[in-house]
């Protein structure tokens with residue numbers, strides 16, 4: 001508790017200070033004064049872990065029997081909505097307010113996390129530090145982590161050869177996940193387990209695998225992009241750029257705005273508490289002590305589904321189909337008819353609705369703000385803005401949709417498209433790269449806290465019928 005109260009107090013003070021021009025300079029004193037071990041994320045973690053292990057032990061022994069709610073037949077039949085069943089430390093989702101990363105909302109992260117340029121978007125490395133330690137890092141700490149990640153980003157040649165074994169037009173997510181599976185060959189966790197590592201030390205090779213994986217996924221992802229769409233002309237990593245900037249660079253985009261977009265994109269897509277398909281899958285597979293590569297590859301396969309991460313691809317393709325049929329200057333009335341046409345053909349409107357959220361996704365809002373700042377007149381942005389007005393009333397009229405508001409995927413495609421990344425089929429790979437940060441952060445804590453094998457109980461319809469009529 002002390003751990004989080006501390007974070008929350010510091011966050012509040014810094015948040016308040018960030019809003020007051022006169023106080024902005026004094027924000028610095030709230031950041032931890034750095035020494036060389038402060039710059040090392042692993043040393044920071046090893047200090048925090050015993051404290052958190054003790055906290056979990058106390059929670060179990062003092063409150064283990066406290067009830068958290070009732071399980072209804074609806075919950076069992078309804079994809080476990082609302083059923084509390086997982087421990088996930090790095091972020092928490094509120095149905096109305098949206099995601100908080102270790103207690104910080106997206107606007108707070110935009111204010112408090114270090115940026116690559118003054119007043120710019122948060123750097124994903126800063127978010128990684130925050131997710132792992134619960135502390136807002138200094139710019140020095142973030143720069144040191146950027147350097148560490150760059151030093152881990154060398155990809156063995158067999159990874160590229162494995163990807164090349166697939167047809168060049170195989171779905172980018174298939175190529176990306178295949179690359180991640182090939183990276184698994186170098187798993188430190190697997191090697192340590194084979195050597196008989198003591199369970200109290202599991203987190204250490206899990207940390208090494210996770211940091212290596214986070215460092216390497218942008219390189220593999222960029223390779224897939226260049227292989228598929230740029231005649232295989234690979235762009236090497238820049239030796240001084242940060243994580244988000246380098247990812248944009250390796251994809252082939254060097255404008256300052258696209259680099260800023262990539263920093264924001266990776267930060268906001270990284271983590272969304274534990275119950276979504278990709279995060280839950282990573283956590284579940286990891287609970288069998290499968291190493292971080294195996295766990296993350298499994299997570300990616302869940303992300304590749306159209307009701308989850310693939311929705312970002314579907315949104316852009318759907319928007320293009322609207323334009324193809326009705327033109328760019330479509331009226332709201334025409335748009336409404338098109339939405340009904342989609343629904344009446346038995347399809348979902350991609351980018352709208354959510355399993356937990358009941359208001360507009362703050363990840364959508366910050367992308368909308370980015371668009372209003374950098375591309376207010378872009379016709380695709382104008383169309384997305386029109387959809388924001390047209391779709392929610394239609395979904396509400398449908399009568400069964402619990403959340404008619406847009407989610408993260410409704411906006412990301414038009415921003416990427418504006419800067420020249422127009423290949424919609426590739427979009428979920430960008431989501432996948434981002435998710436490595438959230439899923440791997442939690443995997444490290446899963447091993448540090450010694451969380452057990454996940455094994456919920458399933459029942460048959462007959463069991464439920466008997467129970468219900470008893």
Ligand code: CMX
Nearest residue numbers: 307308309311348349350351352353354355400401402403
């Ligand atoms: N378009 C049409 N119908 C929708 C809808 C949408 N955008 N959102 C929900 N519905 C429908 C559901 O399909 C369901 O219909 P049935 O009862 O006939 O099966 C009904 O409304 C109730 O669903 P819900 O409880 O409101 O939503 P769920 O928690 O079951 O599903 C989600 C959530 C995201 C799968 C759903 O809203 C959806 O399919 N949205 C479109 C796809 C999408 O944007 N996914 C990305 C989500 C964010 C992410 O993970 O990246």
